[in-house]
Amino acid sequence: MNKNFLALGLAAALLAPQVAGAEGFAINEWSAEGVAMGGARMFAEDDAANVAYNPASITKVKGEAMKSSSTYLSPHGSYKLYDSTGNEIKNEPTHNKVHAGWAVGSYYVKQINDKEWFGIGAFPRFAMVSEFERESKASSNAFFSKLNGVSVTPTYAHKFDKKWSAAVGAEINYVGLELQKNVNLNLGPLGNVNGTTQIEGESYALGWNAAANYTFDDKNEIGVVYRSRIKHSLEADLKGYGTKSPVVGGGDVFGNAYGVVTLPDSWDIGYNHKFDKKTRLELKATRTNWSTYDALNVYFDRSLIGVEGYVDGSPSAKNWESGWRYAIGLEHNLSDKYAVMAGFAFDESSIPYEGGDFMVPTGLRRTYSIGARYNDKKQTVAVALGWMDVGNLDFAGHPEKGDAYSSAHAYDSFTKIASISYQRKF
Template sequence: MNKNFLALGLAAALLAPQVAGAEGFAINEWSAEGVAMGGARMFAEDDAANVAYNPASITKVKGEVMKSSYTYLSPHGSYKADIKDSVKPGTGETIPADLEYGHNKVHAGWAVGSYYVRQINDKEWFGIGAFPRFAMVSEFERGTSGKPTMVSTNAFFSKLNGVSVTPTYAHKFDKKWSAAVGAEINYVGLELQKNLVIPTAGVNGTTQIEGESYALGWNAAANYAFDDKNEIGVVYRSRIKHSLEADLKGYGTKSPASPLGGSNDVFGNAYGVVTLPDSWDIGYNHKFDKKTRLELKATRTNWSTYDALNVYFDKSIVGIPGIAESSPSAKNWSDGWRYAIGLEHNLSDKYAVMAGFAFDESSIPYNGGDFIVPTGLRRTYSIGARYNDKKQTIAVALGWMDVGNLDFAGHATDAYKSAHAYDSFTKIASISYQRKF
């Protein structure tokens, strides 16, 4: 039965849409308890989700446990843009500069996690998890052929599905020290849609790039207990380099001046390289007594590895060799910190309540922002509750992510000079179930 449970849980994590919303693509919602404590959950007792939050803490698991978690995220947001002067294709009519307002279309989704931990003996543990580390989806108004909107020439639809599978080995050296090392098999599926408007060439079409990639990474972690009440831990996750091969589709993008003839659509292949960042987690755990404990956590993510999203095509998207054979986009994000605090209080042997708060810095510079990830600084408030007996644990959590404003400049190929994202927030609800064998 336990093998079937694990197989079904991993399949659910691999197949379900891993959606984070428009507020960013780094995911921290890996279990209901983790959501409830703001992501500050590096030292939990008997929790299989330690595979995700802190692999060195799977040494706190007794026996054999399996866990599944489902987190619902519903993003919302608005924008304002300073639109450039433009020319209506086919008429030569000038469309004057103006301000434009719009909204992010709600694309609610699920972040799914499945975990298995087995204690081999008094010193050794094995664990494996399948959970999303990076994911997002955003969609904005596409506009009309007569007046291209700001997102029509930037990205009116962006989606990144992701899942990491992490087989892990942990060793407990003594009462104070434990450590773990693991591999990471990381999958990403990327889809980008934008409008291509070149009035001088008579082009007014839609492009779609869709592809997927698998890549390998690794992680390592260590815990040190000063005494029965105080413990520190550190987790490192490596950067992961993806070489993405994708399908290119251009509808109505071929210029009438193209020497290639044929229909007005273009189909081909696209290629790009993206490096997902490495990160450090540093945590501290303090037990006030047997019922109440407090966790502090700081995460350093090296977003500077996301310096560009350059996509290259095997043919011209407008059907003219040497023109529009790539889509360069500088990002130049800066490294950033996330701070979290979580409180857990046991009301009895079976019931517990949790609360948390997290603050995320924005790593997006003015000249590197876009509508793929319009992320400002974030504040997340959360609460939760847990029931457990000798064989099972059920936890639920609710969260509210308040996303700050973000200003960013348009690129040369965009129809806007600058943009302002505001009133962005994400509703979060999560449930987890764990079973002991």
């Protein structure tokens, strides 16, 4: 009975939609406990979500456990647009449209024997949702952008002795991309084009990860996790509504689009200190090689305006910079059944002035969070609340590519976060 229940539950968990958003790109909200501790959760005891945070720590799971988590993210932000003379463009909406997202995680860990563990997780590592008014000048860059992502990570872990444990796993990464924007082009003898484009497609690609933990003594432990870069070759549907040049009769254009994007590799380095049996502190630093995101170039199999040789692609240089994320998390057990947690995280901005856009209009980020957990011998329930100060970002517009502004300033941006997790042991 238990085996049938586990098989059904695992299949349902891994097939559940892993949707995420909050005007972000890198997602760290993989469980309520992880949210509560700012993402600094590499050394948790008996937690199946270790598959995501630190695969080497699934050796801390005793027996068999399944966990599901759901995190709600609600983005809010303001912006200003400027023309080529540096003057603010008036009569323009000043806020994004609040398009909330969900980050869903599902995990299963089984202890095979005293030395070996198997785990598998399904959770988003890269995802975003952003939306703006369709009639705004920002819509010439993007009025709706969505990247749905999920990583499925089968993992094997080995405990060599009381000090060393390590893990290695594969990553099956899925992305579904949808981009919509207005197109306003002055093509001279080909006339003016005022339409809307939609690019929608999906891709699967493979990566891998490895992790190791070392325990100094009963109070101190360190760990490191590496996740490989993942190269996606995206094939998509192209829809151009009203984009055909009036010279060839106007109308719509339908075709295919193609692009290549490399998601970055990263390193996590963590430290765990137990003050006593009730209280512990985690520190975590993450280095993400965003420099792999050098461009978002999309090519079409036909002209967007219906005239061969004109507008048959949408090149966009990004040239993001590699950056760091720092997090600190505190966990205190009030009793055998109840615990409280708190965390703080700081993300550097990796977006240069020339590479910014309204797809991911975020600067440096500061996240403040709290949470609580109940557990007994068979189950664990945790909740968390967070508030992310997204910061300011200035970035260039590209009128030569159709943007209706020369520069933009995103400010007063923040994201509300709420998360819940449930774990069952067998």
